Amino acid sequence: MSVHQKVRRVTTHVLNEMKLQGIKIAMLTAYDYSMARILDQAEIDVILVGDSASNVMAGNESTLPITMDEMIYHAKSVVKGVSRALVVVDLPFGSYQGNSKEALTSAIRMMKETGGHAVKIEGGSEIIESVQRILSAGIPVMGHLGLTPQSIHKFGTYVVRAREEEEAKKLIEDAHKLQDAGCFAIVLEKIPASLAAKVANELTIPIIGIGAGHEVDGQVLVLHDMLGITQEFSPRFLRRYHNLSEEIKGSVKSYINDVKSLDFPNEKEQY
Ligand code: KIV
Numbered sequence: 020m021s022v023h024q025k026v027r028r029v030t031t032h033v034l035n036e037m038k039l040q041g042i043k044i045a046m047l048t049a050y051d052y053s054m055a056r057i058l059d060q061a062e063i064d065v066i067l068v069g070d071s072a073s074n075v076m077a078g079n080e081s082t083l084p085i086t087m088d089e090m091i092y093h094a095k096s097v098v099k100g101v102s103r104a105l106v107v108v109d110l111p112f113g114s115y116q117g118n119s120k121e122a123l124t125s126a127i128r129m130m131k132e133t134g135g136h137a138v139k140i141e142g143g144s145e146i147i148e149s150v151q152r153i154l155s156a157g158i159p160v161m162g163h164l165g166l167t168p169q170s171i172h173k174f175g176t177y178v179v180r181a182r183e184e185e186e187a188k189k190l191i192e193d194a195h196k197l198q199d200a201g202c203f204a205i206v207l208e209k210i211p212a213s214l215a216a217k218v219a220n221e222l223t224i225p226i227i228g229i230g231a232g233h234e235v236d237g238q239v240l241v242l243h244d245m246l247g248i249t250q251e252f253s254p255r256f257l258r259r260y261h262n263l264s265e266e267i268k269g270s271v272k273s274y275i276n277d278v279k280s281l282d283f284p285n286e287k288e289q290y
């Protein structure tokens with residue numbers, strides 16, 4: 020039995036062991052109790068309460084509008100459904116970029132009010148002081164480089180990042196800085212597979228990819244995208260495992276028909 024199958028609870032230490040043993044890490048997002056419970060029962064390694072909740076739960080165009088209070092609501096619900104997976108919570112836009120004291124205050128509040136196990140923040144050299152300060156309070160930090168959706172208005176587009184040598188060089192330097200500062204893992208989003216492989220090889224901490232090829236230590240997808248609940252979003256890296264929106268529509272249509280035709284409820288379904 021491998022390390023992640025033996026454990027009763029996935030910790031940052033277990034993830035490190037998985038990297039050492041070459042066992043890939045599977046991570047998915049969740050934003051509510053019921054979904055988190057299903058993911059945990061299926062033995063997902065890591066659940067990310069992503070600020071993608073802003074898009075898939077709240078219907079916003081970007082991750083920028085979601086607030087601390089809203090992220091806390093989602094994370095609290097997720098934690099209640101989980102007994103095995105490591106729960107990582109995104110610190111939302113505006114809650115850590117100001118200065119390291121603000122970052123620490125936000126991270127402490129997130130941990131205290133949700134029961135999550137770690138926080139994730141986006142960025143490289145510009146957030147190192149915040150990473151160090153959050154870690155000094157004993158809070159594990161996951162980094163996030165490449166396409167960082169909280170900076171979408173700076174990038175101007177969701178195209179693949181770090182194709183050019185200069186940006187690739189900075190990304191590698193940033194990854195080293197995050198590791199040296201004490202991050203337990205880093206998400207690399209939408210960058211060339213060869214660059215992600217280089218980072219995963221050079222670093223000792225787990226590298227989790229999304230649109231970053233398979234030569235990394237694990238993968239993450241947004242749950243609503245991989246289940247086919249969201250339909251408009253179809254980047255090349257997304258594998259859809261289901262067409263849940265069609266299935267849900269089918270069930271809803273059947274229900275409507277049953278109600279209107281007086282088929283539901285029948286005699287056995289009443290008191
Ligand atoms: O918020 C999110 O879902 C994320 C993943 C895409 C990594 O940050």
